[in-house]
Amino acid sequence: MTMDLFREELFKKATEKGFTDFEMSYLLGDTLDIDVFNGSVDSYTDASTVTIDFRGTFNGKMGYATTEKLEADAIDFLLEEAKNNANILETTEESLIFEGSKTYPTLETYNKELEELDIESIIEMLITLEAKVKSLDSRVKNVVYYTFKKIISQNGVANSKDVNVDQAVSQLVIYMSISVEENGQVKSFSDFWYANELERFDVDTFANNIVNKAIRKLRSSSMQSGKYPIVFENRAFASLLDTFSPIFSGEMVVKKLSLLEGKIDTAIANEKVTIIDDPWLEGGLSSTAFDSEGVATFTKPVIKDGVLATYLHTLHSAKMLEAVPTGNGFKSASASKVDVAPTNLYLQGGELSKEALIKDIETGVLITSLSGLHAGANVISGDFSLLSEGFLIENGEITRPIEQITIAGNFFEVLRNIETIGNDLSFILDAVGSPSVRVKPMSISGE
Amino acid sequence: MKSLQPVFMEVLEEAVKGGDFAEIFVEEEQNTALTCLNGKVEEATSNMEYGLGLRVYNGFHSVYTYTSDLSKDNLLKMARQAAIVSGGAVGQAADIFVPYVFTDKHPVKEYPADVNKEEKIDVLKRAHKAGAGYSDEITQTRTKITDRDQQVCICNSEGLFVTDRRIYTRLMFEMIASSKNEKQSGYFAPGRHQGFEFVRALDIEELAKEAAKTAVTMLHADVCPSGKMPVVIDKGFGGVIFHEACGHSLEATSVARKASVFHDKLGKMIASPILTAIDDGTISHAWGSTNVDDEGTPTRKNVLIENGVLKSFLVDRLNGRRMGVEPTGSGRRQNYRFAPTSRMNNTFIAGGDDTKEDIFASIDYGIYAKNMGGGSVQPATGDFNFAVLEAYMIRNGKIAEPVRGATLIGKGNKIIKDIDMISEEVVCGQGMCGSVSGSVPVDAGQALLRVKEITVGGRG
Numbered sequence: 067m068t069m070d071l072f073r074e075e076l077f078k079k080a081t082e083k084g085f086t087d088f089e090m091s092y093l094l095g096d097t098l099d100i101d102v103f104n105g106s107v108d109s110y111t112d113a114s115t116v117t118i119d120f121r122g123t124f125n126g127k128m129g130y131a132t133t134e135k136l137e138a139d140a141i142d143f144l145l146e147e148a149k150n151n152a153n154i155l156e157t158t159e160e161s162l163i164f165e166g167s168k169t170y171p172t173l174e175t176y177n178k179e180l181e182e183l184d185i186e187s188i189i190e191m192l193i194t195l196e197a198k199v200k201s202l203d204s205r206v207k208n209v210v211y212y213t214f215k216k217i218i219s220q221n222g223v224a225n226s227k228d229v230n231v232d233q234a235v236s237q238l239v240i241y242m243s244i245s246v247e248e249n250g251q252v253k254s255f256s257d258f259w260y261a262n263e264l265e266r267f268d269v270d271t272f273a274n275n276i277v278n279k280a281i282r283k284l285r286s287s288s289m290q291s292g293k294y295p296i297v298f299e300n301r302a303f304a305s306l307l308d309t310f311s312p313i314f315s316g317e318m319v320v321k322k323l324s325l326l327e328g329k330i331d332t333a334i335a336n337e338k339v340t341i342i343d344d345p346w347l348e349g350g351l352s353s354t355a356f357d358s359e360g361v362a363t364f365t366k367p368v369i370k371d372g373v374l375a376t377y378l379h380t381l382h383s384a385k386m387l388e389a390v391p392t393g394n395g396f397k398s399a400s401a402s403k404v405d406v407a408p409t410n411l412y413l414q415g416g417e418l419s420k421e422a423l424i425k426d427i428e429t430g431v432l433i434t435s436l437s438g439l440h441a442g443a444n445v446i447s448g449d450f451s452l453l454s455e456g457f458l459i460e461n462g463e464i465t466r467p468i469e470q471i472t473i474a475g476n477f478f479e480v481l482r483n484i485e486t487i488g489n490d491l492s493f494i495l496d497a498v499g500s501p502s503v504r505v506k507p508m509s510i511s512g513e
Numbered sequence: 514m515k516s517l518q519p520v521f522m523e524v525l526e527e528a529v530k531g532g533d534f535a536e537i538f539v540e541e542e543q544n545t546a547l548t549c550l551n552g553k554v555e556e557a558t559s560n561m562e563y564g565l566g567l568r569v570y571n572g573f574h575s576v577y578t579y580t581s582d583l584s585k586d587n588l589l590k591m592a593r594q595a596a597i598v599s600g601g602a603v604g605q606a607a608d609i610f611v612p613y614v615f616t617d618k619h620p621v622k623e624y625p626a627d628v629n630k631e632e633k634i635d636v637l638k639r640a641h642k643a644g645a646g647y648s649d650e651i652t653q654t655r656t657k658i659t660d661r662d663q664q665v666c667i668c669n670s671e672g673l674f675v676t677d678r679r680i681y682t683r684l685m686f687e688m689i690a691s692s693k694n695e696k697q698s699g700y701f702a703p704g705r706h707q708g709f710e711f712v713r714a715l716d717i718e719e720l721a722k723e724a725a726k727t728a729v730t731m732l733h734a735d736v737c738p739s740g741k742m743p744v745v746i747d748k749g750f751g752g753v754i755f756h757e758a759c760g761h762s763l764e765a766t767s768v769a770r771k772a773s774v775f776h777d778k779l780g781k782m783i784a785s786p787i788l789t790a791i792d793d794g795t796i797s798h799a800w801g802s803t804n805v806d807d808e809g810t811p812t813r814k815n816v817l818i819e820n821g822v823l824k825s826f827l828v829d830r831l832n833g834r835r836m837g838v839e840p841t842g843s844g845r846r847q848n849y850r851f852a853p854t855s856r857m858n859n860t861f862i863a864g865g866d867d868t869k870e871d872i873f874a875s876i877d878y879g880i881y882a883k884n885m886g887g888g889s890v891q892p893a894t895g896d897f898n899f900a901v902l903e904a905y906m907i908r909n910g911k912i913a914e915p916v917r918g919a920t921l922i923g924k925g926n927k928i929i930k931d932i933d934m935i936s937e938e939v940v941c942g943q944g945m946c947g948s949v950s951g952s953v954p955v956d957a958g959q960a961l962l963r964v965k966e967i968t969v970g971g972r973g
Contacts, residue, residue, distance in 0.1 A: 438898035441887035453898035472970020511739030
């Protein structure tokens with residue numbers, strides 16, 4: 067069955083079944099995944115999937131259902147389940163089915179050339195890269211995990227109020243994790259590259275960078291516990307911002323789970339801090355013209371010069387808080403209900419280099435990675451305590467690599483305590499970016 | 514699925530033209546979730562997942578493909594493409610399927626679809642009432658029930674044909690306590706490979722109150738101190754310490770690539786001599802159990818470490834080939850979109866001979882980690898971390914004031930040597946474990962035990 071036909075049938079039957087309005091969003095995905103190990107292709111995955119989400123208003127309540135079957139009997143499943151789900155809800159909501167935005171941006175998110183990739187030459191390049199990495203330094207022990215991904219997808223939203231939008235998105239990702247060993251100590255480092263064109267990938271640059279970053283960790287040891295001025299390297303801070311991005315969620319505010327409730331237009335961070343949600347970012351991993359509810363996206367600051375400018379909204383949270391929808395209503399893979407998600411979220415860079423941030427620190431720590439973010443961070447309270455790695459800073463310089471420490475703090479305090487922001491903006495694969503930042507002293511636990 | 518046998522046979526025959534082994538995994542799953550916020554139903558969702566994953570082996574290499582389009586034409590096209598990419602010598606497929614029949618260790622009395630939604634909602638409302646009623650400081654409650662009905666069919670070119678139906682039911686209670694500037698939560702999420710009868714057997718009010726109590730206690734708790742100190746980890750989900758510190762590093766997923774700190778330590782003493790650790794996929798109705806794994810291999814009880822000596826890894830088919838060992842029934846995947854790899858099922862540290870009283874009495878200054886959150890590990894280096902959700906100081910052998918916000922870190926190969934006192938009663942907690950083959954349900958457990966020294970990352 068084609069998507070168009072499925073939608074027609076679904077909408078026709080939805081009306082017949084008594085839904086007063088309704089919406090269907092779909093995702094057609096094609097993924098190519100090549101893993102290389104020890105000089106040859108280790109695993110090769112090539113697959114396509116379809117996901118269809120339906121929601122509709124029945125007796126004033128919104129019911130949801132999702133299917134992966136693009137077949138006629140799935141239509142009945144969707145409608146029956148959505149109806150049942152609507153009936154048991156105890157919170158009536160006015161219709162959230164969107165009338166449509168006046169205009170939708172046209173973004174360059176799809177590279178047609180990726181449809182016809184020369185797989186053989188890609189495999190050859192991947193094997194060359196692996197060999198190069200292993201040859202750069204005798205301390206390189208293992209390429210632990212290494213994958214090339216090509217993702218092509220088409221997604222769209224259509225509803226009973228005549229919204230009918232779709233777009234195509236493509237992305238290439240290379241991800242590698244290596245281990246190095248010296249004198250019995252093993253350290254590992256992961257790096258990645260992404261773009262919409264393979265021509266942009268340079269084997270030597272990637273290989274040199276991943277090996278250097280791994281090697282610099284060798285001879286790590288712990289350090290004395292205490293409070294130290296901290297510089298978070300760009301990707302480390304990006305991972306922290308990623309973990310705490312739900313603090314900007316309008317849905318959290320509506321549910322009274324947010325400490326940012328009532329704080330719009332108040333200072334919540336140092337005045338140097340501007341954090342932007344940018345769905346139009348060229349080459350961005352989460353660039354999109356519209357959200358899962360068919361709302362056109364636009365670029366906006368979440369924090370501007372330290373002041374909380376807006377929450378990120380679904381249609382529901384925008385309505386409840388009497389705000390303008392921000393086009394941040396998305397469905398996560400596992401849930402049927404739309405929730406808030408940022409698109410490309412980043413802390414805007416400043417003027418100084420990372421070295422300049424370190425220069426006047428007498429004793430401090432450069433944090434290069436954070437682990438256990440899914441467990442050691444409390445999004446509601448802002449508290450975190452995380453395994454980290456980095457370098458000791460002494461008299462304005464990096465002296466030795468540090469491991470087996472935790473850094474603990476509170477994210478809301480961190481935002482206020484940011485002192486300087488670097489100019490080295492970098493994004494992580496979750497589409498969150500940050501430059502290196504310097505923060506007032508924080509607790510380090512080690513020896 | 515049985516009616517599709519001829520189609521599957523053809524697909525496997527096509528696929529194995531490019532390799533020495535082919536396997537089909539078909540899955541149809543329905544899952545539902547009901548969520549109450551502050552006692553009112555605010556989310557009710559239903560999902561249907563449906564698809565087929567095809568794997569072809571050529572020596573140590575594999576090709577994987579999956580689809581939601583189960584028409585014969587599409588499947589054959591997929592199989593041919595997979596064979597071409599796999600490019601190995603033409604292998605043989607068995608002529609017939611020999612169905613593998615087993616006794617279901619996880620019989621179900623009440624299937625999720627047969628239970629009235631109102632009954633499920635009633636449980637959530639009762640939990641809300643008990644939790645919210647525990648204290649004025651409880652300002653929000655989130656109570657949720659999820660169920661999963663997963664029907665799988667696994668067949669391969671060796672002639673294996675097996676089907677299984679897995680029913681999972683899980684509750685989640687989150688209670689949030691607030692003061693002017695602070696929110697802390699208490700959390701309880703029991704689950705079983707079982708139907709709604711599991712929920713009926715629980716003392717809902719008691720569990721909700723426990724979660725509420727944790728939230729309120731943590732609201733008033735001091736920040737946890739930092740430093741290296743002895744830690745007592747409570748029975749139950751505290752077993753996540755072993756899961757993270759050790760378990761992942763014993764999966765063939767990393768061992769086969771020599772990317773684990775334990776890859777060359779079989780038969781060697783790697784842990785404290787009082788430590789015995791087991792991964793058992795056969796425990797009736799346990800959250801991490803299955804009758805057969807997702808490659809069709811029957812699950813088993815695998816003794817991983819016995820009195821400190823490494824006895825076994827957790828092995829799936831493909832990595833087993835690399836390592837030259839038999840699979841241990843540990844091949845798992847989240848759904849048909851993932852190729853299987855070795856994972857844990859129900860992992861626990863066996864009980865020991867020490868008493869709880871002696872364990873606490875042995876510590877002048879340390880931490881009692883009562884409720885654990887999740888964590889993670891880097892198998893290549895053994896660096897692990899896990900979060901403590903509820904903790905107390907131990908002073909002069911006694912449990913003292915509550916503290917919060919601690920993460921415990923260490924190196925897996927060291928911490929298992931530092932477990933030096935283990936009490937008797939083993940309890941397991943439920944979690945979802947994420948790895949390269951997706952998110953799978955697991956139990957993690959232990960008896961209350963002592964780690965003689967761990968780095969505690971507090972804020973004080």
